[in-house]
Every structure is written in structure tokens, then in C-alpha cells.
Amino acid sequence: MPWGKNFDVEATLDKVMHAFWTRGYEATSMQDLVDCTGINRGSLYATYGDKHTLFIAALERYDNEMRRKLLSSLEEHYGPREAISQLFKAFLESISDKGNNRGCFLTNSALELAPHDRSVGKIVAHSQAQIEDFFARMINKGKKLDEIPAHVRSTETARGLLASLIGLIVLTRSRPDRSLLHSILDDALRRIG
Amino acid sequence: MPWGKNFDVEATLDKVMHAFWTRGYEATSMQDLVDCTGINRGSLYATYGDKHTLFIAALERYDNEMRRKLLSSLEEHYGPREAISQLFKAFLESISDKGNNRGCFLTNSALELAPHDRSVGKIVAHSQAQIEDFFARMINKGKKLDEIPAHVRSTETARGLLASLIGLIVLTRSRPDRSLLHSILDDALRRIG
């Protein structure tokens, strides 16, 4: 009878996720993953499959554990307007002084792989659609609660906020300047009153 | 006496630029560049230096030949409000039906390399600052011409438009859907009246 792995499969996938997240797919070698997880090459292959399969698993983990949980947590704990604001702040406040700003794993993948890799493209597109839906839901709820003016167009504004959020995320990686990023947040919020 | 190269240095750099632009730095090998330019390996190295130096040259070429010329052309031929609109449309209309949407070379590099490569980071940050300045200039000019309401805050809105533009560019690569991208343009323009 088998007797289970003696390493934490989820925790290891988490380390892999952070490696791909920070450096991207092509720039992260299997050797890097062996080093940063402490798990042997053979075990990685036996457990997760090849590099591409492992990347997809890491990306899906991010989508489930980070994006999905963040959105539902915001939706649960905040009013609609504040939930939108907090989503922006989550990325704004993730920038560190020591230059290791990872931004958003899904957005990084959107540029590096989505155009050439169908399975990555699907995950990324679905995730972006979910964020768009989140914004639309918050706007509609905000209108009902009179937090957001009735003249705001839900669909269009939700898409606009999605673009602003992605723009902020990109700038997080290339110009991690708090004042710049704060202006973007303020400008985004002005659209919903 | 030397007798000049017998290939077009600028035209070749242009092909290199498109290769890096489409696939990124890590995913483009020197062999790919040899193939797509038709120039031999040795000549590439003798003319442009190593891969990283060649990439920087290609990125600077993009910044000069594409970004800079586009902005000054828009500034010259259009009124301020229309110039802003046309900048967005330049990317919106670049999406093709056959999936080879390259987006913006500088934005691609912002995510792939800027956080880890200082020289790339400088070029990208400078370019983004130039676009931000372009927006601010157009907004101020628009206010003077009464094209743009006086209550619009120049600096903040310029930064907001920069984020929206970058967001649109990213979505160009991951969700090349004309209706989605058009909503983002409309939403962005609504901010300046």
C-alpha cells in the first residue's frame, strides 16, 4: 500500500506560484523551482507533471486562492463603494520599498503568455471577466443603496474600472510611486461619485 | 579601408523589434532573430552586441520611432480632446482577427523585465511619464479651448488616463474584444467631458 508524500503539496505549489509570479514563466527554470521549494526534481515531475502543467496549476491556484477569495471577502465585508476602493488598495499597498513588486500573477501572464497559450488565455480572460462582473455587481448594488449615482452606466463603468485596475497593476511593477498610484485610485473612484 | 555593411541596419533592427515585441525577451532566442532577420549570427553580434544590448536597442527604437512619433503626430494634427481619443484608438484598432495582437512593446516590457532590469525599467518609466505628460498637456490645452471642462484636474486625470490606456493595452492582448475595448475608450473619454 502507498504511504503518502512526505511534503506538503499545497504549500509547495504555493512556493512555485510565487516564483512564477515574481519572474514569469520563461525566466523561471525547473532548477529555480527545485531550489526555492526544496523538493527534488523527480518529485516535482511525479506530483505536478511537466513545467507547463505545473505553471497552469500555479496560475489556477492564484486565481482560486487569491483573486476569488479576495473578491468574495471584499463583497462580504464592505459596502459596494468601499469594496471597489479596497480592491484597488490591495494592489496599491502591496508595493514594497525593496523593489520586489510582483503585481498580479494573472496580469503578468496576460502579457507574457495569454496571446500564445490558449489554456493560459482562457484562465486569464475568465478571471478578468469575473473582476468586471464584480465591478458591475458593486455598481448596481451601490445604486440601489444610493451610494452611487443612478446615472452611472454599470457595464461601461465596470469595464472602465477593470482597465484602470489593470493599469494600476502594471504601473505597480514599472513605476512603484505611491503618489502616482494614489492619483489613479482617486481618479477611478471619481467615476462612481 | 572598410566598405560598409551590405544589409540595412535600421530595417534589421526593425525586424528584431517586432520579434521581441511579439514574443518577449526570454521567449525570443538568438536563433529566432537569425531566422527572422535573415542576418547571420556573427553579423548580429558584431553590429549590435549581445542579446541584452540588442533588446535595449530595439526597445529604444520602439520608444523613438513608435511612441514618440505617434504622440507628436497626434499633438500636431488633432485638437486636444481628439488627440487623446486617437491615442486610445491607435491601440484599439491594432487588434487583428488572426490573434497576433502585440499590444505595446513598452507595456509588455514593463511587466516582463522592468522590475528586474534597471535599464529596461528606466526606458519604460520615462516613456510612461511622457505619455502622462502628453495627457496633461492635452487636458490643459483643452481647458483653454473650452473643449474640456475647467473642473477636470489635470495631473490626476492624466494619470487616470494613463492607467486606462495601459489597461486597454493589456486587454488587447488577453481579451481582444472590440466591444469591450470600445467601452473602455468611451469610459475614459467621459472623464474629460
Place this chain on the structure above:
DNA sequence: CTCAGTATGGAACGATCGTTCCACACACTT
């Protein structure tokens, strides 16, 4: 026509890539 000297094309370098494979170690069953 001859010589000088550079650009060319292709072979070849060591390093590293993703991946496979196998002998060994170990925990559970009998």
C-alpha cells in the same frame, strides 16, 4: 591585377534548458 581588411556563414563552445531514469530509502503489510 594584387593586396588589404572587413563582413559573412557556419561550425563549435560550455552552460543550462526541460525531462527521464534508476538505485536507494523508507513505511506499511503480513
Place this chain on the structure above:
DNA sequence: AAGTGTGTGGAACGATCGTTCCATACTGAG
């Protein structure tokens, strides 16, 4: 206590990476 079979660690695979080097081809000067 012995046997069974899977997870582990590390060596090793061929391919490809970025880069270098050299014999050859070719253009201009003398």
C-alpha cells in the same frame, strides 16, 4: 522480521541556450 512497492535524490539525457571563433568571400585601394 521479511517483503513489497512507492517516493526520493541525483546522475544523466539530448536539445537548445547565448556566445565565440575562424576560414572564406568579397569590396575597395594602390
